[in-house]
Amino acid sequence: xxxxxxxxxxxxxxxxxxxxxxxxxxxxxxxxxxxxxxxxxxxxxxxxxxxxxxxxxxxxxxxxxxxxxxxxxxxxxxxxxxxxxxxxxxxxxxxxxxxxxxxxxxxxxxx
Amino acid sequence: xxxxxxxxxxxxxxxxxxxxxxxxxxxxxxxxxxxxxxxxxxxxxxxxxxxxxxxxxxxxxxxxxxxxxxxxxxxxxxxxxxxxxxxxxxxxxxxxxxxxxxxxxxxxxxxxxxxxxxxxxxxxxxxxxxxxxxxxxxxxxxxxxxxxxxxxxxxxxxxxxxxxxxxxxxxxxxxxxxxxxxxxxxxxxxxxxxxxxxxxxxxxxxxxxxxxxxxxxxxxxxxxxxxxxxxxxxxxxxxxxxxxxxxxxxxxxxxxxxxxxxxxxxxxxxxxxxxxxxxxxxxxxxxxxxxxxxxxxxxxxxxxxxxxxxxxxxxxxxxxxxxxxxxxxxxxxxxxxxxxxxxxxxxxxxxxxxxxxxxxxxxxxxxxxxxxxxxxxxxxxxxxxxxxxxxxxxxxxxxxxxxxxxxxxxxxxxxxxxxxxxxxxxxxxxxxxxxxxxxxxxxxxxxxxxxxxxxxxxxxxxxxxxxxxxxxxxxxxxxxxxx
Numbered sequence: 188x189x190x191x192x193x194x195x196x197x198x199x200x201x202x203x204x205x206x207x208x209x210x211x212x213x214x215x216x217x218x219x220x221x222x223x224x225x226x227x228x229x230x231x232x233x234x235x236x237x238x239x240x241x242x243x244x245x246x247x248x249x250x251x252x253x254x255x256x257x258x259x260x261x262x263x264x265x266x267x268x269x270x271x272x273x274x275x276x277x278x279x280x281x282x283x284x285x286x287x288x289x290x291x292x293x294x295x296x297x298x
Numbered sequence: 299x300x301x302x303x304x305x306x307x308x309x310x311x312x313x314x315x316x317x318x319x320x321x322x323x324x325x326x327x328x329x330x331x332x333x334x335x336x337x338x339x340x341x342x343x344x345x346x347x348x349x350x351x352x353x354x355x356x357x358x359x360x361x362x363x364x365x366x367x368x369x370x371x372x373x374x375x376x377x378x379x380x381x382x383x384x385x386x387x388x389x390x391x392x393x394x395x396x397x398x399x400x401x402x403x404x405x406x407x408x409x410x411x412x413x414x415x416x417x418x419x420x421x422x423x424x425x426x427x428x429x430x431x432x433x434x435x436x437x438x439x440x441x442x443x444x445x446x447x448x449x450x451x452x453x454x455x456x457x458x459x460x461x462x463x464x465x466x467x468x469x470x471x472x473x474x475x476x477x478x479x480x481x482x483x484x485x486x487x488x489x490x491x492x493x494x495x496x497x498x499x500x501x502x503x504x505x506x507x508x509x510x511x512x513x514x515x516x517x518x519x520x521x522x523x524x525x526x527x528x529x530x531x532x533x534x535x536x537x538x539x540x541x542x543x544x545x546x547x548x549x550x551x552x553x554x555x556x557x558x559x560x561x562x563x564x565x566x567x568x569x570x571x572x573x574x575x576x577x578x579x580x581x582x583x584x585x586x587x588x589x590x591x592x593x594x595x596x597x598x599x600x601x602x603x604x605x606x607x608x609x610x611x612x613x614x615x616x617x618x619x620x621x622x623x624x625x626x627x628x629x630x631x632x633x634x635x636x637x638x639x640x641x642x643x644x645x646x647x648x649x650x651x652x653x654x655x656x657x658x659x660x661x662x663x664x665x666x667x668x669x670x671x672x673x674x675x676x677x678x679x680x681x682x683x684x685x686x687x688x689x690x691x692x693x694x695x696x697x698x699x700x701x702x703x704x705x706x707x708x709x710x711x712x713x714x715x716x717x718x719x720x721x722x723x724x725x726x727x728x729x730x731x732x733x734x735x736x737x738x739x740x741x742x743x744x745x746x747x748x749x750x751x752x753x754x755x756x757x758x759x760x761x762x763x764x765x766x767x768x769x770x771x772x773x774x775x776x777x778x779x780x781x
Contacts (some may be wrong), residue, residue: 190372191332191379192763194322196780197651198330198379204376 257283258292271297303353303778307373309345310380313718315754317761323381324757327641329653329721331757332379333764337364337372345382345562352384364551390778393655394708396662398700401647402453403663404461405446406677407479409438410472411669415501419570419597419605421678422467426600426733429681433669437472441762443479444486445690451490459493464518465666465677470504475566480516499523499566501535510557519561522547522556522589525568526579534570534605548587555588564639567616570597570605576618582642584637593639594619598678598730610749620755627759634696642774644756647722649775654708661687661702665694674736676704678729685738705739706707713741719753 192297193202259282270276275296282292314323314334321334334342337359344350344358352373359369365658374401413423413429422429435442447462454460462483464476480496497519513520524547532542555563565583569576576594583589594617599606603685607615616750622638631635636642656662660676667673668680671690678683687702688695708714708724717723725731725741726749734744742749773781 188375190335191381192335192465194331194333194650195329195649197328198325199333200651201325201328201330201379204373204378207415215486226337243507248349 257293301353301504303351303356305347305352305384306349307352307355307384308349309342309384310383311718312381313754313757315757315761316688317758318765320761320765322757322761322764325379325381325719326718326721327380327653329651330379331648331651331760331764332381333761336504338376338381341372341376342381355663357771372598392707393653395703395707396655398696399455400662401457402450402460403457404463404659405450405682405757406463406465406666407438407443407446407768408465408467408677408680409443409469409475409479410436411681412436412471413466413468413501414471414503414537415466415468415543416536418534418536419568419599419732421598421729423678425603426598428679428684428729428732430683431681433540434668434672434681436669438475438667438669438671440475440478440482442667442669442690444482445671446667447479447483447486449690449693451486454492457492459495459606460487461495461497463677464496464498465680468504469498469500473504473509474506477512479737480518486557495519497521497561500605500629501543501548502554505547505554507553507557508536510554514558514560517560519564520558521564521566522551522554523566523568523571524551524583525573527582527586528576530573530575533573534568551587564591564593565589567592568595568597569594569607569611570610571607571611574607574611574614574618576615577621580622580638588639591639591642593643598727598733600733604729611735616748616751620751622756623759627762630759630763630774631767631771633767635774640752641756641759644722644753645760645771645774646778646780648756649771649778650780651721653721655730656703656706656708657726659722660728661699661706675728678727685732702738705737707739710739711741713743713746717746717750719746719750720751723749728763 188202191202193199257280260272270279272279279296280293283289311326313326315322315324317450321339323332323334324330325332341355341359344355355373356366358371359372360366364372368616373382377384410421413420416423418424450462452462462479464479466472475672476498483494496515496516499521500523502524503521517776525533525535526545526715528542531544535543537543539626566716567579567583573579574689580592583592594615597605621639626636626638626641658664658676664676665673666675666677667690668681670681672681672686673688673690673694674680674682674685675687683701686695688699706725706728708720711725714720714723714725726745728738730736730742731740734740734742760771
């Protein structure tokens with residue numbers, strides 16, 4: 188360490204511990220593994236809802252699972268555990284022109 | 299995508315202090331101490347209360363002449379020690395609960411609950427006593443003592459050394475047993491392949507040359523409960539007829555300090571209403587009588603006893619503690635040790651960077667044994683039916699122990715969560731909490747300000763030594779076995 192000087196035994200241990208990095212590569216990316224993304228085939232069910240791929244997981248979907256949350260909002264007749272498009276949060280997706288690209292701007296709703 | 303440059307930092311939990319013209323940070327999440335340079339101070343000032351972005355901080359550093367690589371490195375260091383935090387970083391988790399089979403290290407044997415003095419503030423016999431000794435043995439038998447030693451050895455799994463403290467009542471009223479216990483425990487621990495050390499607390503009224511020789515020969519550390527020069531000592535530490543005890547103990551103390559060659563002889567002073575002249579007491583005990591170390595603690599009481607210290611008293615005590623702490627530091631800067639125990643103990647804890655789950659070892663590595671063989675969390679709960687924790691013949695009551703430790707865990711004390719002094723204090727004495735609030739798991743709220751101020755004093759001493767005489771801290775750690 189160059190700017191901080193550990194002065195007791197606990198500080199020495201912290202200084203010797205690995206540094207948690209925050210780099211751009213560490214940020215969350217939709218369907219990031221495997222990359223590039225190769226769909227396994229059609230999903231077994233269709234939106235809205237949480238789909239699974241032919242292997243029973245979410246890695247092989249042709250659309251990111253993150254897209255589903257948007258689908259629930261726009262199309263689901265029963266807005267529960269989701270922002271309510273009709274009554275309470277009509278503007279929730281206003282910053283999200285294309286869900287597959289802009290899903291990061293979908294934020295939590297604080298009532 | 300959130301780029302690194304947009305990551306927003308906020309200040310992590312830290313207690314900043316200055317010493318010897320330098321800035322330091324004590325990190326309560328870990329108990330770590332770091333010295334800060336000017337660049338760190340600058341970044342922390344820029345982050346302030348509102349926070350700042352990674353990119354903004356780097357740009358500002360580069361504008362001031364730092365290379366981009368150094369600026370990134372600086373922020374990485376601050377992230378590493380959590381002086382700055384970002385995003386979803388959660389607070390440090392509270393210290394973990396020690397394992398359920400935490401091995402015993404020490405027993406405090408209350409070899410008698412009888413005493414030849416009648417100190418007015420005594421927690422065992424005074425107005426706030428919690429002991430319920432009626433119908434129980436007054437003196438421990440050798441059978442109970444042997445069972446205690448056997449339990450200690452059995453429960454000290456994996457430990458190379460154990461410790462026995464003799465306590466009372468007045469310990470020396472059962473000296474014959476003490477001798478027998480030492481003989482038995484020496485043999486039993488040797489057979490078990492463990493080392494053993496001893497200590498004893500006494501009011502010094504019954505010391506004889508033969509007893510002093512025995513204590514020295516068997517390397518038994520002695521703590522004398524006493525309050526100071528005659529006018530102070532005789533205020534509360536009196537015989538049942540009201541006569542003061544100073545004249546009786548003075549010649550015995552001089553013989554003890556001159557004759558005990560193998561262990562430090564320590565005085566332990568109880569501060570009460572009107573007994574707050576810490577410096578005069580220290581001078582008398584250290585310089586005139588020759589004690590190696592002197593420690594002070596305020597009396598434990600329920601809040602409204604006539605001998606209570608009160609707010610003003612505590613302020614006086616703190617001011618005098620500061621003056622003695624200055625002396626301690628001056629000696630340490632010269633490479634010499636000073637006998638003010640309260641500083642020495644705190645410095646020892648700061649060296650290792652303790653982060654306590656519990657305020658002390660009670661019911662963890664240490665337990666008390668009453669004359670009847672009843673186990674208790676520590677000597678202060680001896681003979682209290684409300685806090686029995688098993689018996690030496692049947693073993694530790696694990697349910698009672700778990701309940702006690704769950705209550706006493708620092709994470710269970712709401713008031714402690716935002717306090718920077720919690721790694722050292724962890725809420726304060728379980729017994730004090732019970733007497734004051736009726737719950738061993740209650741934080742000692744009446745001492746919070748005091749503890750923080752005192753810890754701050756000790757941190758300043760630590761910082762000054764780290765800057766001006768770091769060798770002293772290294773040698774201090776060696777001497778205390780902390781290295």
